[in-house]
Each structure stands twice: as C-alpha cells, then as structure tokens.
Amino acid sequence: MLEWAAGRGALSHSTALDLWGLRRQPTSEPMHLSVPLGCGLRSQSDVVVHQRRGFTLGPPEVAIQGGVPVTRVERALVESWPLLPETDRRGPIIRAVNERLTTPQRLQGELERVPKLTGRAALCVLVERLTAGCRSELEIWGHDRIFTGPGMPRFARQFPVRAGGRTVYLDVYAEVERVNFELDGATTHGAPQQREIDLRRDALLATCGILVVRYAHRRLVQEPDQVRQEVLAILARR
Structure with missing residues (x-):
C-alpha cells in the first residue's frame, strides 16, 4: 500500500495501532492511510484514505514504526475509537498507557x-479513569463501584513506595490509614508462583507499616457491596 501511496501518506487509525503493537488488525478490516488534503489519493475497496487539512508527513504528526511512517500513537488511538468493536476499544488505550507509549494527559490533549x-x-x-491512576479493567471496575462515593477517602492509585531498596506501586492506597488494597486479576494471581511473589511483597510492605488487603477478581465483581463495607470497616479501625 505504501508503494501505491508513493510517500504521500502515513498508516493511521487501526492500521497504525497494529504497527504500534497495540492491536493486531484482522485481515477482514481495510487498511487506513492519512494524507494531506488535496494529495490526489482516493479510497479503494481495501484502503480507506483520510484527507486531513494541515497534515504533514513528519514529526510530530508522523513517526516511523517497523520502518514505515505511521501517525503518532495518541492520534491513532483516538481516531480508532469509533472504528473498533466496543469490546476492543479500551484495551489498546490501557495497554498504551501501561507500556508508556503515551500518557493520559497526552490523550486528553488529543481528545480536545x-x-x-x-x-x-x-x-x-476512560481517560479520566486513567488520569486517576487506574491501570486495568479491574481497577476501573473497583474505582466505579467500590472505592468512590460516600465515606471513602481520596485514594492514591499506583502510588510509589520505596521498600527494601526498590520501588513498589500500590493499587489503591489510603495514605492516612496506611492501608493498600490490592486488586488481584482473575488469572495471574491464582498461580502458585505469583502467590508466593505477592506474599513476599506484602511482608515487605508490612515492614514499612503498610497493611495490605487483597481482593480476588471473583469477590470484586460478584460481591462489590460487601467488599465496599469491608473496606470502610477496615479504614475505620485504622
């Protein structure tokens, strides 16, 4: 496709997400190419051409990924949002923030x-939740249904703490009470090896005076009201 475009465009939208390593584009989807307005290229059966006023084929609009020009990651994420199936929309954005390809603040700027x-x-x-520190679907679930609302303190999310000569990031941290609530995923934290890592980490945090309370995916999703009451009770006794 780039040979056909003859250097007049950059891969964009969901095609750019593939090049950024954020979502594999199925072969059933058309390729997307962004070009300057009036460049002469038109969409074809398997290529959607997006003509954009003021678009330039260089930094900061375009980067090189895999040896080919692609739109910058924030633009690719935002422009892809309405094109993707609803079940696929949030994953690439959460992954891009976790992999430090972008930040919630830069995504907000692109949205504007x-x-x-x-x-x-x-x-x-979604960008608001990422700005608040949520870094997974489970943390967003907890934010919306458990850790906000009447009686809840202002929690710090992904809060860095130095312990044992290294930096540990706390999922949902009540700094005044020194309680960290860890939200364990449905798969990873069920493995025996991961369980041992979690126990060692919790013991290390205990040496710093931080109580760690873990909630499994099942309880968070199936018993949010009970978990919420437990959280309030724990904080009240600290």
Whole structure:
C-alpha cells in the first residue's frame, strides 16, 4: 500500500495501532492511510484514505514504526475509537498507557483536538479513569463501584513506595490509614508462583507499616457491596 501511496501518506487509525503493537488488525478490516488534503489519493475497496487539512508527513504528526511512517500513537488511538468493536476499544488505550507509549494527559490533549468524535463521552470517561491512576479493567471496575462515593477517602492509585531498596506501586492506597488494597486479576494471581511473589511483597510492605488487603477478581465483581463495607470497616479501625 505504501508503494501505491508513493510517500504521500502515513498508516493511521487501526492500521497504525497494529504497527504500534497495540492491536493486531484482522485481515477482514481495510487498511487506513492519512494524507494531506488535496494529495490526489482516493479510497479503494481495501484502503480507506483520510484527507486531513494541515497534515504533514513528519514529526510530530508522523513517526516511523517497523520502518514505515505511521501517525503518532495518541492520534491513532483516538481516531480508532469509533472504528473498533466496543469490546476492543479500551484495551489498546490501557495497554498504551501501561507500556508508556503515551500518557493520559497526552490523550486528553488529543481528545480536545477532536471535539466531534463518535463515542467521545465514553472515551473521556476512560481517560479520566486513567488520569486517576487506574491501570486495568479491574481497577476501573473497583474505582466505579467500590472505592468512590460516600465515606471513602481520596485514594492514591499506583502510588510509589520505596521498600527494601526498590520501588513498589500500590493499587489503591489510603495514605492516612496506611492501608493498600490490592486488586488481584482473575488469572495471574491464582498461580502458585505469583502467590508466593505477592506474599513476599506484602511482608515487605508490612515492614514499612503498610497493611495490605487483597481482593480476588471473583469477590470484586460478584460481591462489590460487601467488599465496599469491608473496606470502610477496615479504614475505620485504622
């Protein structure tokens, strides 16, 4: 496709996400190419051409990934949002932030440049959760259904603590009470090896006076009201 474009465009949208390593684009989806307005290229059966006013084929608009020009990651994520199936939309954005390809603040800046994006309200909510420190679907679930609302303190998320000569990041930390609530995923934390790592980490934090309370995925999802009451009770006794 790039040979056909003859250097007049950059891979973009969901095609760029593939090059950024954030989502494998199925062969059933068309390729996407962003080009400057008036460049002469038109969409074909398997290629969607997006003509953009003021678009330039160089930094900061375009980067090189895998040896080919692609739109920068924030633009690719935002522009892909309305194109992807709803079940696929959030994953690439969460992954991009976790892998430090971008930040919630840079995503917010990109959103401000696209005020008429389809599905913008839902994307704004996701960026707000990432800005608050959530770094997984489970943490977003906990934020929305358990760790906010009446009686809850202002928790710090992914809070860095120095312990044993290294930095440990705490999932949901009540700094005044010195209680860290860890949200364990459905698969990873069930493995015996991971369980041993978790226990050693919790013991290390105990030497710093931090109580660690772990909640399994099943309880968080199936018993949010009970978990919420437990959290409030634990904090009240600290």
